[in-house]
Each structure stands twice: as C-alpha cells, then as structure tokens.
Amino acid sequence: MRRDVFTEDHEIFRAQFRRFAEREIEPKIARWNRDGITDRETWRRMGEAGFLGPAMPEAYGGAGGDFLYDAIVMEELAWRRAHGLMTAVHSSICMPYIATWGTEEQKRKYLPPAIAGELLLGICMTEPGTGSDLANIQTRAIRDGDHYVLNGSKTFISIGQLGDLFIVVAKTNPDATPAHAGISLLLVEATRPGFVRGRKLEKLGLPAQDTSEIFFQDCRVPVANLLGKEGQGFKMLMEKLQQERICIAVSSIASCRRALHDTIEYTKQRHAFGKPIAAFQNTQFTLAELATEVEIGQAFVDRLLAAHVRGDDVVMEASMAKWWTTDLQKKVTRECLQLHGGYGFMLEYPIAMDYADAAVQSIYAGSNEIMKVIIARRMGLPGA
Numbered sequence: 001m002r003r004d005v006f007t008e009d010h011e012i013f014r015a016q017f018r019r020f021a022e023r024e025i026e027p028k029i030a031r032w033n034r035d036g037i038t039d040r041e042t043w044r045r046m047g048e049a050g051f052l053g054p055a056m057p058e059a060y061g062g063a064g065g066d067f068l069y070d071a072i073v074m075e076e077l078a079w080r081r082a083h084g085l086m087t088a089v090h091s092s093i094c095m096p097y098i099a100t101w102g103t104e105e106q107k108r109k110y111l112p113p114a115i116a117g118e119l120l121l122g123i124c125m126t127e128p129g130t131g132s133d134l135a136n137i138q139t140r141a142i143r144d145g146d147h148y149v150l151n152g153s154k155t156f157i158s159i160g161q162l163g164d165l166f167i168v169v170a171k172t173n174p175d176a177t178p179a180h181a182g183i184s185l186l187l188v189e190a191t192r193p194g195f196v197r198g199r200k201l202e203k204l205g206l207p208a209q210d211t212s213e214i215f216f217q218d219c220r221v222p223v224a225n226l227l228g229k230e231g232q233g234f235k236m237l238m239e240k241l242q243q244e245r246i247c248i249a250v251s252s253i254a255s256c257r258r259a260l261h262d263t264i265e266y267t268k269q270r271h272a273f274g275k276p277i278a279a280f281q282n283t284q285f286t287l288a289e290l291a292t293e294v295e296i297g298q299a300f301v302d303r304l305l306a307a308h309v310r311g312d313d314v315v316m317e318a319s320m321a322k323w324w325t326t327d328l329q330k331k332v333t334r335e336c337l338q339l340h341g342g343y344g345f346m347l348e349y350p351i352a353m354d355y356a357d358a359a360v361q362s363i364y365a366g367s368n369e370i371m372k373v374i375i376a377r378r379m380g381l382p383g384a
C-alpha cells in the first residue's frame with residue numbers, strides 16, 4: 001500500500017539521502033563492521049549535508065522540520081544495514097533533550113556543532129547493576145560550590161567511544177523519596193578530567209556500534225551543565241523515551257522489509273528438487289505470512305508517526321509498536337534465515353547478521369517486558 005504519512009518534501013529529502021548513502025555510507029559499512037566503530041568523517045559529512053538533526057530549529061542550524069525527516073534517515077540506514085551510524089541516538093534522542101530543556105546558552109553551545117556532525121552525542125542511563133529499574137541508579141552528582149562532583153559507572157553506552165558530549169543520568173539527591181525524585185540530567189563533555197572511557201564491548205550483533213563502558217571518577221561538572229531542573233531528570237526521561245521507542249519501531253520495520261526483500265530474491269534463484277525454493281508452497285506461505293505482518297506493522301507505525309508529529313499522547317501506542325515490531329523482526333529474521341538453508345548460517349550472507357542484530361531490539365530502549373508493564377498501567381490494570 002502506498003504510504004501516506006510523508007509529504008512530497010519528505011520524499012525529496014529521502015531521495016537526497018539515498019544518493020548520499022550510496023556514495024558516502026554503503027562503501028564503508030563492511031569496514032565499520034570489521035573495525036567495530038564508524039568514523040567521525042562520515043558523521044561530519046552527514047551533518048554538512050543536513051542529515052543530522054533535520055528536525056532541530058533553524059536558529060541552531062537545523063532544518064526546522066518534523067520527526068518524519070529523522071524517521072526517513074533511520075529507515076534508509078536500517079534498509080542498508082548501516083546500524084553503526086546511530087542517528088537515532090544522536091539526532092532523535094539526545095538533541096531533543098537539549099532543544100527542549102537546554103538553556104539558551106546550552107542550546108547555542110551544543111546544538112550547532114552536533115547538527116554539523118562535529119560534536120557527537122550519547123546518553124548514559126544504564127549501569128552495571130541496573131537498566132530497567134532506572135530509579136535505582138547509583139551514579140552520584142553531589143554539589144560542591146558551583147560544580148557537581150560526579151562518580152559512578154555506566155555501561156552499554158552507544159557511541160561510547162566516539163561520543164563528545166553525554167547526557168548523564170545521576171542522583172543529585174541520593175536520599176530523595178521516592179528515589180526517582182533525586183535524579184537529574186547533566187551534560188558532560190568527554191574532555192572533562194574524571195570522564196573515563198572503558199572497554200568497547202564485544203557483542204552478538206550490531207558490530208559497528210561502539211557500545212561502551214563509561215566511568216566518572218570525581219568528575220567536576222559545572223552547575224551550568226545541569227539540563228533542566230534538579231530532581232526533574234526522571235520525568236524528563238519518561239517524556240523523551242517515547243520518541244526513542246518510536247525510533248526502534250521505525251527501524252525494526254525497515255529491517256524486516258530488507259530481510260524479506262533479500263529472502264524473496266534468494267529463494268527465487270536457489271533451486272532444489274528441480275525448481276526454485278520459492279516455488280514450494282511452504283516457502284510461499286511463509287513469505288506471504290511475513291509480508292502480511294510487515295504490512296500490518298508498517299500501517300501501525302505510520303499511524304503512530306502521524307499521531308506523534310501531531311503531538312498526540314502516544315505513550316501506550318509507542319510501547320505497543322516497540323514490542324510488537326521488534327518481536328516481529330526476530331520472527332522475520334528467524335524465518336528468513338531458515339529459508340536460506342545452510343547459507344543463512346554463514347556470515348557472508350546478510351541474513352545471518354540480520355538475525356543476530358535483531359536480538360537486541362527487544363532489549364534496549366526499554367525492554368519489551370517493560371513496554372507491556374507500561375501498556376498494562378495505561379489500561380488501568382490492578383497492580384500495574
């Protein structure tokens with residue numbers, strides 16, 4: 001079905017990005033996967049060409065567009081399996097925190113270089129001891145004059161090696177009741193003494209993402225780097241996490257489409273018992289079922305995108321889309337791998353990496369179990 005969520009301007013932008021991606025991204029993906037990291041130069045070129053923060057206000061160097069421009073970049077990157085370029089984290093998750101709650105000075109200092117691809121952004125929530133239970137973080141930011149002294153450990157941080165500026169979730173009041181009322185967000189430059197990058201972690205999938213540990217050791221952060229108000233961090237996170245979940249749903253469906261597309265091609269050219277694999281009824285039914293579910297998923301995601309850019313409350317629907325599309329991605333990649341036979345298990349066939357890459361989608365950005373907790377709460381179910 002023709003998708004009707006995008007305007008002609010969006011489609012022009014998509015065509016521009018496709019040309020850019022063919023030239024500047026596709027030739028580098030294999031190298032990024034081998035190196036376990038992307039390169040700063042490509043981020044800079046993306047910024048220069050207007051593909052980072054297209055939804056940010058023009059006053060700070062953005063294009064003043066809507067979130068659909070971000071979604072287009074995410075779809076096209078997912079289709080190309082360029083998972084290392086996490087524009088979702090940089091443009092669609094981190095920039096909006098600064099644009100929404102930053103002081104004028106913070107916005108002027110950080111947004112223009114971030115949009116230009118010269119200052120890469122990340123967010124440090126998760127710790128070795130806690131992920132889903134965010135209110136239980138142990139990282140402390142204790143006030144000392146006009147600074148906070150930051151101590152703690154973060155892990156699984158995307159863009160952890162390349163990143164220049166991190167939104168750090170820390171407790172400015174460790175004794176607050178309830179615990180989440182003591183949480184604040186700080187903007188922390190990677191150049192600050194006491195900011196220590198740990199290991200780039202070895203992962204099952206997404207090899208080009210520089211997922212890392214980050215430590216804070218008596219790291220002094222000026223009070224001017226507080227984002228929003230003290231004690232409001234948890235509330236700010238809950239508000240912005242919706243968009244993060246929509247990002248995952250958008251890229252999940254695009255990844256499903258690519259896996260399906262490649263599998264259709266593969267089963268048409270691979271023969272067994274004198275005919276193409278695609279001619280077996282089992283193959284046809286499997287592909288027909290997957291194509292149906294992907295279409296249904298796309299329709300829901302497009303409706304969600306439209307509601308989100310309208311400003312509707314989509315807390316429940318974003319959670320629904322996140323768990324459902326990521327479960328679908330796991331199913332699609334599993335079934336498509338099976339249809340590749342032994343070649344599906346070989347890393348030289350992209351479906352093998354698709355299968356591995358899909359595994360994390362139901363875990364990060366709020367696990368799928370947490371999505372169901374949110375939905376149950378919104379449904380008013382007892383005890384949820």
Ligand SMILES: Cc1cc2nc3c(=O)[nH]c(=O)nc-3n(C[C@H](O)[C@H](O)[C@H](O)COP(=O)(O)OP(=O)(O)OC[C@H]3O[C@@H](n4cnc5c(N)ncnc54)[C@H](O)[C@@H]3O)c2cc1C
Pocket residue numbers: 089122123124125126129130131132133155156157158159206209211360363364365366367368369370373
């Ligand atoms: C590749 C990658 C990139 C990441 N990037 C970032 C990043 O940039 N920044 C960042 O801060 N974090 C990042 N994360 C961390 C990610 O957000 C967490 O892994 C995720 O929130 C889950 O937390 P956890 O790993 O501590 O699992 P846990 O919270 O320990 O959960 C373990 C299991 O218990 C389940 N569970 C927990 N609570 C409940 C409950 N109430 N009801 C039912 N089941 C429950 C979970 O669903 C899960 O299945 C990343 C993770 C990965 C793998």
